[in-house]
Amino acid sequence: MKFIDEFRNADIAQELIKKIHRTSGLIGRPVSLMEVCGTHTMAIYRHGIKSVLPPSIKLLSGPGCPVCVTPNRYLDHAVALSRQKDVIITTFGDMLNVPGSSTSLVKERASGADIRTVYSPLDALAIAQKNPTKKIIFLAVGFETTAPTIAATIIEAQRRNVANFYISSAHKRIPPAMRLLVEDPELHIDGFICPAHVSAIIGAEAYEFLVRDYAKPCVITGFEPLDILQGISMLLLQLLHNSPQVETQYSRVVKQQGNTTARKLVGEVFINADTRWRGFGIIPDSGLTLADAYACYDADTVETVKPEEEREFPGCLCGEVIKGKIEPETCSLFRTICTPTNPVGPCMVSQEGTCAAHYKYGNA
Amino acid sequence: MDSKVILLAHGSGGKATHQLIDSLFVAHFKNVILSDLTDAALLSVSGDKILFTTDSYVVDPIFFPGGDIGKLAVHGTVNDLAVCGGKPLYLSLSLILEEGFPLEQLTVITQSIAEAAADADVMIVTGDTKVVEHGSVDKIFINTAGIAQLHAGARLAIKNIRPGDAIVLSGSIGDHGIAIMLEREGLQFESQVTSDSAPLHGMVADMMQEAAAIRFMRDPTRGGIATILNEICSQSHLGITIYEAKIPIKPHVASACEILGLDPLYIANEGKLMAIVDPDRAEKILAIMRRNRYGADAAIIGMVTEDVPGTVILKTTIGGSRIVDMLAGEQLPRIC
Numbered sequence: 104m105k106f107i108d109e110f111r112n113a114d115i116a117q118e119l120i121k122k123i124h125r126t127s128g129l130i131g132r133p134v135s136l137m138e139v140c141g142t143h144t145m146a147i148y149r150h151g152i153k154s155v156l157p158p159s160i161k162l163l164s165g166p167g168c169p170v171c172v173t174p175n176r177y178l179d180h181a182v183a184l185s186r187q188k189d190v191i192i193t194t195f196g197d198m199l200n201v202p203g204s205s206t207s208l209v210k211e212r213a214s215g216a217d218i219r220t221v222y223s224p225l226d227a228l229a230i231a232q233k234n235p236t237k238k239i240i241f242l243a244v245g246f247e248t249t250a251p252t253i254a255a256t257i258i259e260a261q262r263r264n265v266a267n268f269y270i271s272s273a274h275k276r277i278p279p280a281m282r283l284l285v286e287d288p289e290l291h292i293d294g295f296i297c298p299a300h301v302s303a304i305i306g307a308e309a310y311e312f313l314v315r316d317y318a319k320p321c322v323i324t325g326f327e328p329l330d331i332l333q334g335i336s337m338l339l340l341q342l343l344h345n346s347p348q349v350e351t352q353y354s355r356v357v358k359q360q361g362n363t364t365a366r367k368l369v370g371e372v373f374i375n376a377d378t379r380w381r382g383f384g385i386i387p388d389s390g391l392t393l394a395d396a397y398a399c400y401d402a403d404t405v406e407t408v409k410p411e412e413e414r415e416f417p418g419c420l421c422g423e424v425i426k427g428k429i430e431p432e433t434c435s436l437f438r439t440i441c442t443p444t445n446p447v448g449p450c451m452v453s454q455e456g457t458c459a460a461h462y463k464y465g466n467a
Numbered sequence: 468m469d470s471k472v473i474l475l476a477h478g479s480g481g482k483a484t485h486q487l488i489d490s491l492f493v494a495h496f497k498n499v500i501l502s503d504l505t506d507a508a509l510l511s512v513s514g515d516k517i518l519f520t521t522d523s524y525v526v527d528p529i530f531f532p533g534g535d536i537g538k539l540a541v542h543g544t545v546n547d548l549a550v551c552g553g554k555p556l557y558l559s560l561s562l563i564l565e566e567g568f569p570l571e572q573l574t575v576i577t578q579s580i581a582e583a584a585a586d587a588d589v590m591i592v593t594g595d596t597k598v599v600e601h602g603s604v605d606k607i608f609i610n611t612a613g614i615a616q617l618h619a620g621a622r623l624a625i626k627n628i629r630p631g632d633a634i635v636l637s638g639s640i641g642d643h644g645i646a647i648m649l650e651r652e653g654l655q656f657e658s659q660v661t662s663d664s665a666p667l668h669g670m671v672a673d674m675m676q677e678a679a680a681i682r683f684m685r686d687p688t689r690g691g692i693a694t695i696l697n698e699i700c701s702q703s704h705l706g707i708t709i710y711e712a713k714i715p716i717k718p719h720v721a722s723a724c725e726i727l728g729l730d731p732l733y734i735a736n737e738g739k740l741m742a743i744v745d746p747d748r749a750e751k752i753l754a755i756m757r758r759n760r761y762g763a764d765a766a767i768i769g770m771v772t773e774d775v776p777g778t779v780i781l782k783t784t785i786g787g788s789r790i791v792d793m794l795a796g797e798q799l800p801r802i803c
Contacts, residue, residue: 107718107721107722107725111784111785112784113712113784113785113786116784116785116786117785117786120785120786148789149730149783149789150783150784150785150787150789151781151782151783151785151786151787151788151789152785152787153787154787154788154789155785155786155787328783328784328785328787329785332785444476444482444483454728462792463792464789464790464792465789465790465792
């Protein structure tokens with residue numbers, strides 16, 4: 104087992120594709136399924152999955168990438184922080200090139216701001232310990248997958264007694280956004296390809312409300328082509344038999360309760376809060392902010408900055424792309440002004456952005 | 468690209484490189500030989516056909532599994548000549564050295580250059596040495612230029628490519644780029660990935676038995692096979708279909724690509740060639756390539772089509788299809 108070829112087996116794929124065609128024929132009407140994870144979006148394009156599905160099945164790409172859903176205001180705030188004296192900004196690499204209202208972190212770095220890429224928040228903590236006279240601010244951007252490691256870092260900072268480490272939290276929780284999407288009268292989502300790694304943390308039970316309140320089929324699906332084909336097949340069978348439920352295709356990783364250790368850590372350090380998403384506006388309870396006991400690690404407690412006035416690039420439709428309402432090709436900037444080398448919106452910057460996927464892999 | 472300064476992407480071998488070459492260099496040096504933009508210029512001197520090329524090497528690290536910057540500087544230039552149908556004869560060697568560079572390392576690199584040149588049947592006949600202040604270059608940069616004699620019967624040009632032609636690749640993809648990447652990032656795998664850096668002049672000489680059936684060849688270095696295929700498509704106004712399942716790739720390279728999120732189609736190779744050949748002679752050419760030590764894993768990976776002109780389509784393992792576009796931005800700087 105090398106765990107690559109096994110999940111790309113052509114014969115098994117053909118069986119699944121046949122089954123999908125058969126079931127979709129029996130359903131006899133168009134079906135829209137949404138994936139809300141950027142890694143799924145990329146995998147669907149990379150393996151040409153849309154090209155093997157019947158035309159009646161539409162795959163919509165939802166708000167699957169944390170960089171894409173982070174509003175300009177957060178970036179502008181981060182830029183303003185980076186211009187403060189004695190501040191070192193630490194961030195995952197994917198935030199660097201995202202344009203804010205008028206600049207980006209990579210441009211600020213070129214102009215002299217101390218902005219460092221890290222692969223783990225623990226690296227940011229190490230930078231804090233090496234630079235005791237500076238304030239080290241980590242840009243905590245991510246979904247439920249990222250939150251536990253950041254919670255663990257905060258607890259570690261407390262244990263090591265590091266007093267100059269802070270985070271600026273833009274964490275997002277995906278289920279509240281799914282509620283908004285399913286309620287959107289323009290979208291008509293028939294079922295969800297639920298995220299793989301997010302579900303490994305939050306567990307299958309996190310999606311029960313979609314079945315209970317909206318009768319929508321949900322299948323937690325892995326990232327390999329056979330996973331995705333099987334996930335789609337399972338969703339179609341639920342639709343055919345009118346038996347919506349939360350099923351786990353990715354059972355080799357995801358448990359009903361998720362990762363209880365990780366959830367406990369997040370529950371200890373963070374509390375749910377309303378937060379703003381690009382394209383959606385404020386979604387109640389969809390963010391994570393530091394709990395009172397850990398509020399001293401919040402960057403806002405040490406640095407008060409006034410970011411520039413928020414502006415969107417004229418014509419940029421990332422907000423609509425994130426909600427799955429339009430395909431990137433509908434945006435007049437796509438491929439003309441907005442390209443991976445000169446990105447206008449976050450969906451083109453992020454390696455898991457829907458626009459980047461369309462640009463790279465096209466609709467063959 | 469609307470940048471007022473040179474970006475790493477301009478050296479990626481992808482879109483930005485092409486834009487720079489077309490808008491600046493070709494525009495200023497306009498002549499019939501240059502505008503072909505082949506790996507080596509085909510010149511006529513006193514009635515003899517010779518090939519001339521040059522390449523600079525800035526790889527980081529300078530020593531890596533399977534080779535070093537010296538070996539690469541010989542193989543890279545030898546291969547540029549070979550894939551244009553040449554028998555490489557003479558090389559020049561120019562070194563730019565950083566003040567403080569250990570003489571011991573320079574000696575190792577020089578020995579490596581000598582061995583690689585002997586292996587490739589070329590003589591190093593002229594050279595130059597410059598030393599710059601500490602920090603002005605990183606350790607050592609090398610330039611080599613080379614001259615080759617065109618093999619009898621070689622008529623290699625993109626314009627010779629026809630719909631239905633077969634695409635033959637001489638072996639596994641991504642070995643060089645991944646070896647460099649793992650070395651640079653300090654990542655360890657169960658068994659080592661080594662660079663495929665190798666001279667291809669011998670395999671090309673053997674392939675010339677079938678010279679009339681070979682339309683065009685390239686060595687897929689920076690930007691990988693995806694970039695070369697796109698160049699062929701855009702210049703020939705034909706389409707290309709390749710089959711994921713037929714493209715040779717070593718398991719460790721495939722695993723590393725998955726872990727690092729890289730697409731092996733875009734990763735550099737330094738000992739591979741891709742040939743577009745007459746489909747009726749493809750099996751014969753494949754057999755010739757497989758007899759060579761550097762072509763043992765050669766495979767027919769796809770074909771030229773009229774379906775979607777200017778576009779490379781990949782048929783995926785599961786039977787889907789997708790576009791393989793030119794590389795945008797830089798995948799990995801200082802790979803060669």
